[in-house]
Amino acid sequence: MSTTVELFSAPAAEQDLAVVNLRELEDRAAKVLQTGPFGYISGGSGDEITLRENVEAFDDYRIVPRYLTGLDEPDISTEIFGTKVAAPIFCPPMAAHGLAHITAELGSSHGWGEANCPYTMATLSNTLIEHIATAHPAGPKWFQLYFAKDKGLNAELLQRAKAAGATAIVFAVDLERPGNREADMKNDFHFPSILKFPNIPGALAGESLGEIMKLFKHGLDWDDVTFVREASGLPVIVKGLLSPHDAKMAIEYGASAIGVSNHGGRQLDNVPGAIVALPLITDVVQGRVPIFLDGGVRRGVHVLEALALGASAVGVGRPTLYSLALGGWLGVHDMIEHLKQEFALAMKLSGAARVKDIHAGMLVPQTTSIRFRQS
Amino acid sequence: MSTTVELFSAPAAEQDLAVVNLRELEDRAAKVLQTGPFGYISGGSGDEITLRENVEAFDDYRIVPRYLTGLDEPDISTEIFGTKVAAPIFCPPMAAHGLAHITAELGSSHGWGEANCPYTMATLSNTLIEHIATAHPAGPKWFQLYFAKDKGLNAELLQRAKAAGATAIVFAVDLERPGNREADMKNDFHFPSILKFPNIPGALAGESLGEIMKLFKHGLDWDDVTFVREASGLPVIVKGLLSPHDAKMAIEYGASAIGVSNHGGRQLDNVPGAIVALPLITDVVQGRVPIFLDGGVRRGVHVLEALALGASAVGVGRPTLYSLALGGWLGVHDMIEHLKQEFALAMKLSGAARVKDIHAGMLVPQTTSIRFRQS
Amino acid sequence: MSTTVELFSAPAAEQDLAVVNLRELEDRAAKVLQTGPFGYISGGSGDEITLRENVEAFDDYRIVPRYLTGLDEPDISTEIFGTKVAAPIFCPPMAAHGLAHITAELGSSHGWGEANCPYTMATLSNTLIEHIATAHPAGPKWFQLYFAKDKGLNAELLQRAKAAGATAIVFAVDLERPGNREADMKNDFHFPSILKFPNIPGALAGESLGEIMKLFKHGLDWDDVTFVREASGLPVIVKGLLSPHDAKMAIEYGASAIGVSNHGGRQLDNVPGAIVALPLITDVVQGRVPIFLDGGVRRGVHVLEALALGASAVGVGRPTLYSLALGGWLGVHDMIEHLKQEFALAMKLSGAARVKDIHAGMLVPQTTSIRFRQS
Amino acid sequence: MSTTVELFSAPAAEQDLAVVNLRELEDRAAKVLQTGPFGYISGGSGDEITLRENVEAFDDYRIVPRYLTGLDEPDISTEIFGTKVAAPIFCPPMAAHGLAHITAELGSSHGWGEANCPYTMATLSNTLIEHIATAHPAGPKWFQLYFAKDKGLNAELLQRAKAAGATAIVFAVDLERPGNREADMKNDFHFPSILKFPNIPGALAGESLGEIMKLFKHGLDWDDVTFVREASGLPVIVKGLLSPHDAKMAIEYGASAIGVSNHGGRQLDNVPGAIVALPLITDVVQGRVPIFLDGGVRRGVHVLEALALGASAVGVGRPTLYSLALGGWLGVHDMIEHLKQEFALAMKLSGAARVKDIHAGMLVPQTTSIRFRQS
Secondary structure: OHHHHHHOOOOOOOOOOOOOOOOHHHHHHHOOOOHHHHHHHHOOOOOOHHHHHHHHHHHHEEEOOOOOEOOOOOEOOEEEOOEEEOOOEEEOOOOOHHHOOOOHHHHHHHHHHHOOOOEEEEOOOOOOHHHHHHOOOOOOEEEEEOOEOOHHHHHHHHHHHHHOOEEEEEEEOOOOOOOOOHHHHHHOOOOOOOOOOOOOOOOOOOOOHHHHHHHEOOOOEHHHHHHHHHHHOOOEEEEEEOOHHHHHHHHHOOOOEEEEOOHHHOOOOOOOOHHHHHHHHHHHHOOOOOEEEEOOOOOHHHHHHHHHOOOOEEEOOHHHHHHHHHHHHHHHHHHHHHHHHHHHHHHHHHOOOEHHHOOHHHEEEOOHHHHHHHO | OHHHHHHOOOOOOOOOOOOOOOOHHHHHHHOOOOHHHHHHHHOOOOOOHHHHHHHHHHHHEEEOOOOOEOOOOOEOOEEEOOEEEOOOEEEOOOOOHHHOOOOHHHHHHHHHHHOOOOEEEEOOOOOOHHHHHHOOOOOOEEEEEOOEOOHHHHHHHHHHHHHOOEEEEEEEOOOOOOOOOHHHHHHOOOOOOOOOOOOOOOOOOOOOHHHHHHHEOOOOEHHHHHHHHHHHOOOEEEEEEOOHHHHHHHHHOOOOEEEEOOHHHOOOOOOOOHHHHHHHHHHHHOOOOOEEEEOOOOOHHHHHHHHHOOOOEEEOOHHHHHHHHHHHHHHHHHHHHHHHHHHHHHHHHHOOOEHHHOOHHHEEEOOHHHHHHHO | OHHHHHHOOOOOOOOOOOOOOOOHHHHHHHOOOOHHHHHHHHOOOOOOHHHHHHHHHHHHEEEOOOOOEOOOOOEOOEEEOOEEEOOOEEEOOOOOHHHOOOOHHHHHHHHHHHOOOOEEEEOOOOOOHHHHHHOOOOOOEEEEEOOEOOHHHHHHHHHHHHHOOEEEEEEEOOOOOOOOOHHHHHHOOOOOOOOOOOOOOOOOOOOOHHHHHHHEOOOOEHHHHHHHHHHHOOOEEEEEEOOHHHHHHHHHOOOOEEEEOOHHHOOOOOOOOHHHHHHHHHHHHOOOOOEEEEOOOOOHHHHHHHHHOOOOEEEOOHHHHHHHHHHHHHHHHHHHHHHHHHHHHHHHHHOOOEHHHOOHHHEEEOOHHHHHHHO | OHHHHHHOOOOOOOOOOOOOOOOHHHHHHHOOOOHHHHHHHHOOOOOOHHHHHHHHHHHHEEEOOOOOEOOOOOEOOEEEOOEEEOOOEEEOOOOOHHHOOOOHHHHHHHHHHHOOOOEEEEOOOOOOHHHHHHOOOOOOEEEEEOOEOOHHHHHHHHHHHHHOOEEEEEEEOOOOOOOOOHHHHHHOOOOOOOOOOOOOOOOOOOOOHHHHHHHEOOOOEHHHHHHHHHHHOOOEEEEEEOOHHHHHHHHHOOOOEEEEOOHHHOOOOOOOOHHHHHHHHHHHHOOOOOEEEEOOOOOHHHHHHHHHOOOOEEEOOHHHHHHHHHHHHHHHHHHHHHHHHHHHHHHHHHOOOEHHHOOHHHEEEOOHHHHHHHO
């Protein structure tokens, strides 16, 4: 095991990627990443049913475009928590960007910052929060919290993040224990010892995710949401929810937003794809708080669909790490700009002039016509 | 890039094709066309979901035939805008037939004319409208307009088309900007400089579609339909619609027909297949104007299905260019005659004596029996 | 073409086949049959959607077995038109068994006769009706009529068949013109000139099916059913129906049975699979006459399903020709006995003691449980 | 045939397996088992539709997890017939474990006993009941009865089992005759003569299952349930039921539990997968007796789904024999412990603290969101 750790090295290229689409980045990244890190990043849990459904379920809908609306160029910018951002796209929290590139979170945050879109700094970063924040010249920064057993540490982390410029807290509630990730089992994956987790004391290098998670509280409850809210004084996004019940509870406990997510299909397998869960959450939230979705977004039309079904913005996770591996911050930036272009084209061609014009009536289930005729 | 352009050459064969079915033409054409042109012609946008659904969704229905009706030979002829044509089949507008064959639009129009079926002359032809018209000895000719920024140019084009014999205008409203066509991105496809677009001033050779489209108006609106109608004095088919709302609007603005189309799956991906969108359009049009459909028609049974679901005639696009590439006007003619035969056989074997006898009651959704038994 | 014809030879083996299942016979037969004959026998029309649906749609149902019913050995025998037969299985009409084996219809009828199941003598046999009849020692014999343009010939054929022992007439109404069979087009298939059609004058050898069908009436109507009934004085099975409307009409015109069939997926493609059409026919027939189904039956559970959905017996077509090709009458007999065993086992394991105990309540749609829970 | 029998040898390894998932055990076991035994163990009947549906239909549901419930470690233990067991998982009856490993049932029962989960001793064991019982140090032991023609033998077997410690009788009612198992036909599979069936007199070695089953009663009826109940004085699980009707009858005849099973897809093919049949059984049982399910369970999430749909515990059949083949009792134990871990993780990540907290509301059909939006 230590042998594997010693041999770890991360890509270092800094370049544009000539991105044709976000899907292809996975195969390209597989060629520059080592087996263990690639398995950790790309893999899901169990039979990877949720991993696949995250992407594929976007195709369960069809977009019904409108023409002759007088629309020339759509405006893809939007406001999140009162701040204007370039597009309804953000970087969700992911651990250990150092697996993907030597610049680690400095690269990914720089890329997202240049694109003027929100970036989430993660508890399990390989870079100090304060350094990540400085690499991100523009766009809102959020901080994702894994809730430590030591409450004082939580308060300290929240205050450090706020001081570093975080404007919202992403409270990830779905990973007290890692899911059943077979790639990691087969690769006996441990974080390379060269990679540190400088934001938390005690997370030794060379450990597995399961070992690291022992530092964090098991048995989280709704009062912990209150704690995060009060200890940070910032809007709290409760992230990882898939059930309407939990969405209602989150609002009751003061959440400022709901994060619909299945952790990229990495926690419990056989849960609904994010886009599948979304409309049920939208129904109960009824516009009281924004909803953010991550999971499976690879296309401009996916962004449009998620917004039509009630999301305010969508996270783009794995493509961030793949583009980081392939081209550093330039790669990340290239990926985001490509997605922005696809999204702008989807708005243009479907007849949506502004982000807020995107609505559920633009979608029909894939098989509408036949079903309609039957009834 | 200029190298690629210099090396361009188009097929020149003139021959019958012994067509067994229209599907196989794509593979055959792939062998005689260069990579860039073949990619441009065959490709769709994005994940090509709509491209595939165009063809595959025809199989979501089953035809319920009737026998012992006393029918000997069906009559496949029909009337379109008061003119009798050999079959409810037409050539939809497509740019740059010069990519497929040295005779370009002269070949395709000749083939369709010999078959006595409507042919659409396109704004982005490689041949002058007047020359295309003369190569088409019989059958109605229509003219497809991309709406130029210069309104005078539009009026001039419409009058030239009318003078050349066009009896209807196809106003294509779904391509102000080209869709996300990855084959063209990968091939860095530009129209070969040897191919001219003689009907429009300023469309330089050697450009990409995106560059060319800058000559045309972005931000089209419904008043432009009125302009086209008044400037041409001809029936206007508003083409590229997929939403019931737009179909209603088109009728309100004086359209003489609706063109249900997703531009061959080349504009916004993830929109409904043409045959999927059709019945919803039929429901709102309620017989006030004819509906034309293009997208995915490869079989005589497809023609029958589209008519059963409300279309008056169907366009056959890519097979025109494939058969043109393989055999010039003789190839095109061969393809159309084969499709006519398949359609005649479909009418014969399903018990429809005349085109107007084809009705929705001939179809059932694929899984009817099981669903019926459940309720 | 004549070269091909001269080279024709048919298999001559007479042997047991050690049948494991009827599906595998196609691959085995492909090895002993020439390309043209195999293509003619195995092929369907168009995209072969109906050909595949015939077999696959049986899997849209699930059988719900009952246990502890006291059933030891089920009785698979049944009565058809008042005659006891060994099983609700029959040989449907098929042309030109001489393509499959040198014994032609003598082999197939002998095999079915030994199995004591009904056999249909076809108009387009390569053997005289009278000879076929003598090779079939037991079990009812039926005669299938293609309706000649010459009404006198029809009357003569019906009387010859009756004299030879036919107890019912199968009036095939779905093939005035052959379907769009691509294998035959690709193989330029003509019946080998060595094979004669001795029951009809004027059907020259070496012709295609399309040429032969010119001898028969196009434009059949319901009065022709009356003619067949009166000219034969026998029960008439109107075969090839898929629509409830036609089933009702057939009963009105005095049919003694309905033959639900799509001609083995060889006529109009994209029509419903036989087992898909069956329940709709059953609903309108309401038990007034028996229903026979052919198309896709390959398993004992398929027989059980068809009976549960309203059929009185099922035809087994291609497997007859495949087993004939592989083993002559012994092969045919072996195939039938295997199917009987599978059917007996299906009855035993589902708890049906007698054929008449099989009923619709034994089946559920494949996805019942989920759908039930939704409502 | 005798040649094959002489050459039989079973694996003998005793080792941990480093199980990553239960699915992969089949491929691994295929490498250590001979063709005939592997075909017998792995094969299903007919087209193996039910065999596949057993596993695949678990994916027709999605689990909707709840978070922030305060749950730290879930308790996966449960009570069955008043006895606490480590998990709601048991070994269902399977014949001839000697095919898989030289320790035969001694190995499998030892593994399950160490895991403290119920084990079912089978009539067709290769080991005496009394010996199997001693190898199983903990956890309930059940005895599966095939009902002999000789009623006295049944009574004797039941009393021996009870004396050996059996606390319940599994009355298997679905195999009077074996299903249509093609692997066994193709391999001409007979039990190797070296393997004895010491619990029943007269079952000679070297026979096929069909021959052996002639010792047992054909034509079982509901009174036989009464006999088993009275002759054993133990709770009776009527196993092999798929219809709500039979479940009701079983309760009426005094069954203490229902065993939902299709015999691993080995009896009648095209019957519903076990998890498909389960909710319909649950509906009629209405909690009056526990329901046990076997068929297709390969994942911790499958266990959770079955319990959510009404099962009290689930059997894990083939993986027992595969792990036995690969590692003897250590392998079996390893397999069970892995499944326990997956199940514990599924409970943890879905928010179920105790087995009895698992309920139907945790599941939705796979496509819920789209269907909801349509209505």
